[in-house]
Every structure is written in structure tokens, then in C-alpha cells.
Amino acid sequence: MQGLAERIMAHAGGLPEGAAVSAKGLLHLGNRAAIDQALSRLAERGRLIRAGRGVYVCPVTGRFGTRAPSVEQAVQAFARLRGEVVVPSGAAAANSLRLTTQVPVRLVYLTSGRSRSMSFGKQVVELRKAPKWQLVLEDRPAGSAIRALGWLGSENADAALKILKRRLSSTDFSELVAAVPQLPTWLAQAVGKAAYS
Structure with missing residues (x-):
């Protein structure tokens, strides 16, 4: 019969790359205290990577050795x-939409949950609690545009919206315009002005 650690690894090995493993998701394998202890030991041995409090991921093994997942x-x-909304930060969104050439140095994501840090191997990711309007339309291009505009600020919004009106598809730009009631006043005014000019 397999030990608890081996059953945990068999379960984790069947998950897609980057899938999170937590003690709650493994309660079918044993009691909570034993699972917590087994997860901790697996992380100490390098068989799992501790991403955050109570959250682990499997390292990916390839031809060139072991690495953290994407x-x-x-x-x-x-x-x-x-059960949270997590999206790339406004700086990352502005860079991906080519509204800036600045490349964010740190990996920052906005979340509907609490602020915290996670680590994936040597890579540290910061999760920052964001206002609801920055999480509107989540991973849609119009949502990225909202976050990019929020990061650029009111003084750069008009110029950025002219660029976005050309770059986004008409459907995506219409989604941006439809989200106006959820945006702060300065951004709603800028989007309205760009939509009807």
C-alpha cells in the first residue's frame, strides 16, 4: 500500500502544469494534520514547491532539469x-497593449482577494487587492484596456484611448464603452469622449 506522500504525489502528478494543490483538496486521502505534515515534508524535499500559505505546486521536470511551473x-x-478574480496589473496591461514600452520589473497581479505574495521557485509574485472597477471584464481585451488606462492616469487617458480605438476590435471597444457605468468618473468621461468623437 502506498504511503500518504506517494498518494499526494500521484494526485498532484495527474493535474495540469501549474495546478495548485492544497490540503483541503486532499482530504479524501487522509486526515488534515497528516496531509499538512506530508505536504510540508514534500516541499522540504523539493518534490512540491510551496507557492503560498497552504498552497503548493508541482515542479516541472524536463530535459534540462526541474523548474517551477509557468x-x-x-x-x-x-x-x-x-474563487478569486486575478488579472495582470495595469502596467503589464499597458505594456501588452503597446501603450508603453516600459516592461514591469516585478510580477504584480490584481486580485479581488486580500493582498499577499506567492513564490514559484525563485520567482516572487505579488497579488494586490484592487478596486472592483479594475477587475471589470477580467481577462477580456477591454478589461486589459481599463487596467492600462487606470495605470496611465487621467492625464494620459485621452491619448491612450485614441490608440486603443484603432487597436481594439470594434466589439472589444464596444465592451469598454459598455463598462462605463462601473468606472470612476474621470475614466468614464474619457471613454465617453473617445467613443463619440
């Missing part, structure tokens, strides 16, 4: 596990 996949798996 941060994007792991963060999204964590969001599903916790």
Missing part, C-alpha cells in the same frame, strides 16, 4: 482554487 498558469490555478 507563473501565469499557476496564478490562474490559484485564483480558481480560492
Whole structure:
């Protein structure tokens, strides 16, 4: 019969890359205290990576050795596990939409949950609690545009919206305009002005 650690690893090995493993999700394998202890020991031995309090991910083994899973996949798996909305920060959104050439140095995501840090190997990811308007339309292009505009601020919004009106599809820009009631006044005015000019 397999030990608890081996059953945990068999379960974790069947999950997609970056999927989060927590003690609550393993209660079918044993009691909570034994599972917590087994997870801790597996992390000490390097068989699991402790991403945050009570959350672990499997390292990925390839031809060139072992590495942490893709941060994007792991963060999204964590969001599903916790039932939170987690999206890239406004700086990352502005960069991906080519509204700035600045590349964010730190990995920052906005969340509907509490602020915290997670680590994936040597990579540290910061989760920051964000106001609801910055999480509108989640991972849609219009949602990225909202976060980018929020990061750029009111003084740069008009110029950025002219660029976005050309770059976003008409459907995505219409989604941005439809989200106006949920946005702060300065941003709602800028989006309305860009939509009807």
C-alpha cells in the first residue's frame, strides 16, 4: 500500500502544469494534520514547491532539469482554487497593449482577494487587492484596456484611448464603452469622449 506522500504525489502528478494543490483538496486521502505534515515534508524535499500559505505546486521536470511551473498558469490555478478574480496589473496591461514600452520589473497581479505574495521557485509574485472597477471584464481585451488606462492616469487617458480605438476590435471597444457605468468618473468621461468623437 502506498504511503500518504506517494498518494499526494500521484494526485498532484495527474493535474495540469501549474495546478495548485492544497490540503483541503486532499482530504479524501487522509486526515488534515497528516496531509499538512506530508505536504510540508514534500516541499522540504523539493518534490512540491510551496507557492503560498497552504498552497503548493508541482515542479516541472524536463530535459534540462526541474523548474517551477509557468507563473501565469499557476496564478490562474490559484485564483480558481480560492474563487478569486486575478488579472495582470495595469502596467503589464499597458505594456501588452503597446501603450508603453516600459516592461514591469516585478510580477504584480490584481486580485479581488486580500493582498499577499506567492513564490514559484525563485520567482516572487505579488497579488494586490484592487478596486472592483479594475477587475471589470477580467481577462477580456477591454478589461486589459481599463487596467492600462487606470495605470496611465487621467492625464494620459485621452491619448491612450485614441490608440486603443484603432487597436481594439470594434466589439472589444464596444465592451469598454459598455463598462462605463462601473468606472470612476474621470475614466468614464474619457471613454465617453473617445467613443463619440
